[in-house]
Amino acid sequence: MTVIIGLEIHCQLTTRAKLFCGCSTDYRDDPPNTHTCPTCLGLPGSLPVLNRKAVEYALKVGKALNCSIPEEAEFARKNYFYPDLPKGFQITMYDRPLAVDGYLDIEADDGMEKRVQITRVHMEEDPGRLVHVGSGDRARYSLVDYNRSGIPLIEIVTDPDLRSPKEARRFINTLRTTLEYLGVFDGEREGGLRVDANISMEGGNRVEVKNISSYKGVEKALTFEITRQRNVLRRGLTVERETRHFLEARGVTTSARSKEEEHDYRYFPEPDLRPLRVKDWFDQIVLPELPAARKLKFIENYCLSPTHGATLSGELICANFFENVLKYRPENIKFNQLVATWIADTLLGELNYRDMSLNKVPPEYFRELMEVLIKNEITDKAAVEVLRIMLDEIFHNKNLEDPRAIVARLNLGKAGGSEFGPVIREVVEANPAAVKDLRGGKNEALNYLVGQAMKRTRGRADPKELARMIREAIRLKEAAT
Numbered sequence: 001m002t003v004i005i006g007l008e009i010h011c012q013l014t015t016r017a018k019l020f021c022g023c024s025t026d027y028r029d030d031p032p033n034t035h036t037c038p039t040c041l042g043l044p045g046s047l048p049v050l051n052r053k054a055v056e057y058a059l060k061v062g063k064a065l066n067c068s069i070p071e072e073a074e075f076a077r078k079n080y081f082y083p084d085l086p087k088g089f090q091i092t093m094y095d096r097p098l099a100v101d102g103y104l105d106i107e108a109d110d111g112m113e114k115r116v117q118i119t120r121v122h123m124e125e126d127p128g129r130l131v132h133v134g135s136g137d138r139a140r141y142s143l144v145d146y147n148r149s150g151i152p153l154i155e156i157v158t159d160p161d162l163r164s165p166k167e168a169r170r171f172i173n174t175l176r177t178t179l180e181y182l183g184v185f186d187g188e189r190e191g192g193l194r195v196d197a198n199i200s201m202e203g204g205n206r207v208e209v210k211n212i213s214s215y216k217g218v219e220k221a222l223t224f225e226i227t228r229q230r231n232v233l234r235r236g237l238t239v240e241r242e243t244r245h246f247l248e249a250r251g252v253t254t255s256a257r258s259k260e261e262e263h264d265y266r267y268f269p270e271p272d273l274r275p276l277r278v279k280d281w282f283d284q285i286v287l288p289e290l291p292a293a294r295k296l297k298f299i300e301n302y303c304l305s306p307t308h309g310a311t312l313s314g315e316l317i318c319a320n321f322f323e324n325v326l327k328y329r330p331e332n333i334k335f336n337q338l339v340a341t342w343i344a345d346t347l348l349g350e351l352n353y354r355d356m357s358l359n360k361v362p363p364e365y366f367r368e369l370m371e372v373l374i375k376n377e378i379t380d381k382a383a384v385e386v387l388r389i390m391l392d393e394i395f396h397n398k399n400l401e402d403p404r405a406i407v408a409r410l411n412l413g414k415a416g417g418s419e420f421g422p423v424i425r426e427v428v429e430a431n432p433a434a435v436k437d438l439r440g441g442k443n444e445a446l447n448y449l450v451g452q453a454m455k456r457t458r459g460r461a462d463p464k465e466l467a468r469m470i471r472e473a474i475r476l477k478e479a480a481t
C-alpha cells in the first residue's frame with residue numbers, strides 16, 4: 001500500500017522585530033507578556049505595519065526553493081476564535097500567496113536524489129501561546145502569553161510527494177539546513193518549527209496531523225499514523241477524514257475534531273495592508289552559497305568523500321567550522337581529509353556525548369591538534385585524549401590549554417623506540433604463554449602483546465613500531481637461549 005504524505009511547515013523567521021509591529025522577537029528567556037504592544041495584543045484601533053525585512057527573508061526562501069513569484073500577493077484574514085488570537089483573526093495569505101511552484105531536492109529512501117514539489121510559500125503571523133496549568137485534559141486553567149503573538153512565520157506547503165516517514169524527516173532536515181544557510185531561521189530555537197502533516201494510504205481519506213513541534217516528532221507521528229490507518233483498513237473499515245493531534249510524550253495521535261472546511265474561516269482580503277508587488281525585488285535577490293553547492297565544493301575542491309562532504313555541509317555550523325579549521329587553504333588535500341575525518345568521526349560524537357554545541361570549540365585549537373597529529377608528533381590515541389581534555393575544559397568553563405601544552409604537560413608526545421626498550425622486555429617476560437603462541441605462528445598473540453605494551457606506554461607509542469620491537473625482542477631472546 002503506497003503511503004502519501006504532504007507537509008505544511010511553519011518556520012519562525014529570525015527578524016529582530018515582529019511582523020506587524022516593532023516588538024522584539026527575542027522573547028524566549030523573558031517573562032510572559034513583556035514583548036507586546038497594542039498591535040500584537042490586537043487592541044481596537046491598532047493597525048499593522050508590515051516588516052520589510054520579513055518580506056525579504058520570505059522572498060529569499062522562495063528563491064532558494066526555486067519558486068516563482070506571482071505579480072501580486074495579498075494578506076488575508078482567517079477568522080476564528082481562540083484565546084491566543086486576540087484580534088479574532090489571523091493575518092495570513094490565502095488565495096494569493098507570496099511564492100508558488102517550487103521544488104527542493106532531497107535524498108530519497110533508495111539513496112537517489114528526489115525532487116519534492118513545493119506548492120506554495122506564504123507569510124503569516126504567529127498566534128500567542130497558551131500554557132495549560134495542570135496536566136492535559138485535567139488542566140485547571142490556562143494562561144496566555146502574547147510574546148509570540150505576531151512573530152513572522154512562513155508556511156511552506158509541499159505537494160503530496162513524500163512516501164515514508166523517513167523521507168519526510170529528511171525533507172525537513174534538508175529544508176532546515178537550507179533556511180539556516182539563508183540566515184533567516186534558527187533551527188535550535190525552541191518552537192521555531194512546527195509541522196502539520198497530511199497522510200493517507202493510496203485511495204483512502206486524508207488525515208491531517210496537527211502541530212508536531214519537533215524534528216523527531218514528525219517521523220514518530222507519521223509512523224504511528226501509518227500503522228493506525230493500516231489497522232483500520234485491515235479490519236475492513238474506512239479511515240475517517242479528520243484532524244488528529246500528536247501527543248509527543250506518548251507517541252500517539254488522537255482524534256481532535258472533524259476538520260473545518262476552508263469556508264468556515266470566512267477568509268477575506270486584509271483591508272489594512274496593501275497587496276505586495278515584489279517580483280522585481282525577488283529577481284534582484286542574490287542567494288548565498290546553499291548546502292548542495294557547499295557539499296559539491298567540499299567533495300570537488302577539498303577532495304572529501306561524498307559521505308564526509310554530506311555530513312560536513314549538512315549543518316551550517318559544521319560547514320563553517322570545517323572551513324575555519326582549514327583557514328580557506330584547501331590545497332593540502334591530506335590535511336583536509338584528516339580534518340574532515342576527525343570532525344565527522346570523533347569530534348561530533350564527543351560533543352554529542354557532552355551535549356555541547358560545535359560553536360563552543362575554537363577552530364584554531366582544533367586546527368593545532370590536527371597539525372600536531374599530521375606531523376606525526378602524537379598517536380591517534382593520544383590525539384583523542386588531548387581532544388577530550390580540551391572539550392572537558394570548555395565544558396567546565398576552565399582555561400582552555402592549547403593542544404601542544406596538553407601534550408607537553410602529560411608527556412603524550414610520540415616517543416622513540418629506545419625509550420620503550422624496558423617496557424617491551426617487561427611485556428615479553430610477563431607473558432610467556434602469548435610469546436609461545438606467537439612463536440607457534442598465532443599472530444593474534446601479537447595483538448595481545450601490543451595491547452599490553454600500549455597500556456604501559458599510555459598510548460604514546462605507535463602500535464606498528466611496538467609490534468616490530470616485540471618481534472625483535474623475542475628474536476633476540478631466542479638467539480640468547
Ligand SMILES: [Zn+2]
Binds near residue numbers: 021022035037039
Ligand atoms: Zn507588538
